Amino acid sequence: MTTPKDNAPKSPKDRHAALDQALHAATAKLTNGLSPHATVAAWADWMGHLAAAPGRQMDLWDRATRNATALMQDALRADPAAAPPFQPDHTDHRFTHSGWGQPPFRAWAQGYLATQDWWQAAASDLPGVQPRNAERVRFMLRQMLDAASPSNAPALNPEIIETFSEKGPEVLSAGMRHWLADLSQAAGAQPEDNGPRVGQDIACTPxxxxxxxxxxxxxxxxxxxxxxxxxxxxxxxxxxxxxxxxxxxxxxxxxxxxxxxxxxxxxxxxxxxxxxxxxxxxxxxxxxxxxxxxxxxxxxxxxxxxxxxxxxxxxxxxxxxxxxxxxxxxxxxxxxxxxxxxxxxxxxxxxLLFLDESQLAFLEDMMAEQGTLDGHQMAGAFQALRAEDLVWTRAVRRYLMGEDDRATDMAAWNADxxxxxxxxxxxxxxxxxxxxxxxxxxxxxxxxxxxxxxxxxxxxxxxxxxxxxxxxxxxxxxxxxxxxxxxxxxxxxxxxxxxxxxxxxxxxxxxxxxxxxxxxxxxxxxxxxxxxxxxxxxxxxxxxxxxxxxxxxxxxxxxxxxxxxxxxxxxxxxxxxxxxx
CATH class of the missing domain: 3.40.50.1820 (Alpha/Beta hydrolase fold, catalytic domain)
Structure with a gap:
């Protein structure tokens, strides 16, 4: 039943607030709930302090010189079995294929890891930067570097080249099918139920x-x-x-x-x-x-x-x-x-990178319009924390190498x-x-x-x-x-x-x-x-x-x-x- 209060015309202040809420909600949907204001503030804080620190700039120049020298020496080294100068993090499995140890793939991987090393140093331990802003800058740099990895490029990834040479065009057709299926699911279609079934294979304790x-x-x-x-x-x-x-x-x-x-x-x-x-x-x-x-x-x-x-x-x-x-x-x-x-x-x-007053205001406006926070929006935040594995490596294997996702019980739960x-x-x-x-x-x-x-x-x-x-x-x-x-x-x-x-x-x-x-x-x-x-x-x-x-x-x-x-x-x-x- 509608009350007289519900029918009362909104004041200009309420209409203006509703306009702001609608704008924020639309923006939040595009950015997956991330506030552009928090992003700009983080970059401005970091760049402003770096610009005012000539000593730190010289340190970074020295690091760039050392990294370039190490890359050159590695490229000229006669023994390809020698340990490379830059190693990925122990959780990073993008460069484990043996082909990454052979030229020219080794040079591309080492160049990427050297660049990653420099940017991590540039965004770390800069006095004066708010800790939360420094963390956000490192996070955003990591997202950009993950996207730019040579492991994502078909012509630069020896594992993709090897797979294509062994299986031929069927790799491309399988990858296209996977891409279309994921696109359909993102648009709201129900995924194919090819994995473990709830109540039968999983969640089946009597x-x-x-x-x-x-x-x-x-x-x-x-x-x-x-x-x-x-x-x-x-x-x-x-x-x-x-x-x-x-x-x-x-x-x-x-x-x-x-x-x-x-x-x-x-x-x-x-x-x-x-x-x-x-x-x-x-x-x-x-x-x-x-x-x-x-x-x-x-x-x-x-x-x-x-x-x-x-x-x-x-x-x-x-x-x-x-x-x-x-x-x-x-x-x-x-x-x-x-x-x-x-x-x-x-x-x-x-x-905590996804949360401050600015972030929360954007999320609240988006949730006010939807009534809920969608599960895929939440899942996107979790995936971003390990984008090199959960986003890019999965995309490479699924779309460029034609591999199906492993139908495990954990994967089925994670998609639910x-x-x-x-x-x-x-x-x-x-x-x-x-x-x-x-x-x-x-x-x-x-x-x-x-x-x-x-x-x-x-x-x-x-x-x-x-x-x-x-x-x-x-x-x-x-x-x-x-x-x-x-x-x-x-x-x-x-x-x-x-x-x-x-x-x-x-x-x-x-x-x-x-x-x-x-x-x-x-x-x-x-x-x-x-x-x-x-x-x-x-x-x-x-x-x-x-x-x-x-x-x-x-x-x-x-x-x-x-x-x-x-x-x-x-x-x-x-x-x-x-x-x-």
Missing amino acids: GQVVFRNHLFELIQYAPQTETVHAEPVLIVPAWIMKYYILDLSPHNSLINWLVSQGHTVFCMSWVNPDAELADTSLDEYRRDGVMAALDAVSQIVPGQAIHGCGYCLGGTILSIAAATMARDGDDRLASLSLLAAQTDFSEAGEL TTRMPARMHSEYLRSLFLENRLSAGRFAVDGRVIALRDIHVPIFAVGTETDHIAPWHSVYKIALFTQSELTFCLTSGGHNGGIVSEPGHKNRHYRISCRKAGDLYADPDSWAENHAPQEGSWWREWGRWLAAHGGARNAAPPAMGAPDQGFPPLDPAPGTYVHIR
Whole structure:
């Protein structure tokens, strides 16, 4: 029903604001949410300070001379097997093909790496430049250099030439098909379902949806052992992507493994929101999300404390919920496990490059028009952090070498993007990322500030060594803001691959230690130096920790749901929300 206020004519001020919002939204769509004002400010800051630093200019001239000399000497060297003067970063695999060691390809690769080395030096350690601006300049230079790499050019890349000589024109036709398919998908068409299928190959641990509201479905997994630990486990995944990163294929599903170890496992499956949920707040994700799930689990498994486990953003909202529960005297949690989850955002990594007042204003205007932040816009930001691999190398292999993307479970999950409600995402970015209120003691729930130090249950926190989303130094900061028993585990791998680290996975290691209540703080680098890596999967350590902080495995499995309490089984796992695109 329309109210008189809704029909009231807008004032000139409101019309002018609407014009600005529409302009910003249109600009943000073109720039994928990046503010041109922040970009210009970063370049101006860097160039202005470099122009006023003749000594630094001479240093860069010397570096250019040294690099040019090294390139010339390498070109004239008689032994092609000698180590080249410039080496790519250990995560950069663009020049691993043996052809890059032969002339003339070696000269092109070395020239590119020498140029990259000079620009990195030019954008680093320049006194006076705002740190955020310096990071942005380095990021933008990296994007430009990635685009200019000789590995992207068919005539300069020996691997492309070799592939074309072996397979002929069929490489071009396959690449064209891939390009047209990706173009169609970008325009809104559904991708071909040639990979693992949700509910059949992935997200296929047996269970039932036992609760559903407008924000999530609660899945209870069927027991796989005759007896179970009495305390259930509630998993709160991130809502940026689908929950089944924790339930991929049966062999590497963390959920399936937990159930096989005798745990009663519940997991939230967040809805993929549309514009109807645009005004949903961050606190609604806590209240109607985490707390509603806890209420349901408490009814289905009555009289038992609950092991709460949060992954990524799910760990952040679970921490907020746990601190609120501690403040309010709610003692239903038995423990708290935080997987690659941040509670302090002062060192939140390269994602901070996309966030300041200017960036946030552009995003807010774009989300206000759309009602949500589109999943592909979010995915684009993540891909930009590793553009040489996730953008350019993929494009070369897919379009110029005719290779299909590998149909892996992780790739299928990664392509299954979700949207963010406008209000919730704005509140999350502003209150947590931009203003860092949670660890600063300025985050309020129901009008009263909460504190992480009020959490007294044991905590198991996991960081991953090469995480670009939640850097492990940032995850480790939970040690600064809590006083309870804390087990910290640092595992090899990145934000997703480090968590999906099943027993038997090759070349995996971890470090682990337990801080008892009252122990002195150790900084993260000192901690890492003093704890040697151990081979294997951190899952087993977590399993032992959960068992040690709960009862023995001697209880009968609970029934699926609790129909008498209003929680009947509704649908087989993985439910319906996971299929919303």
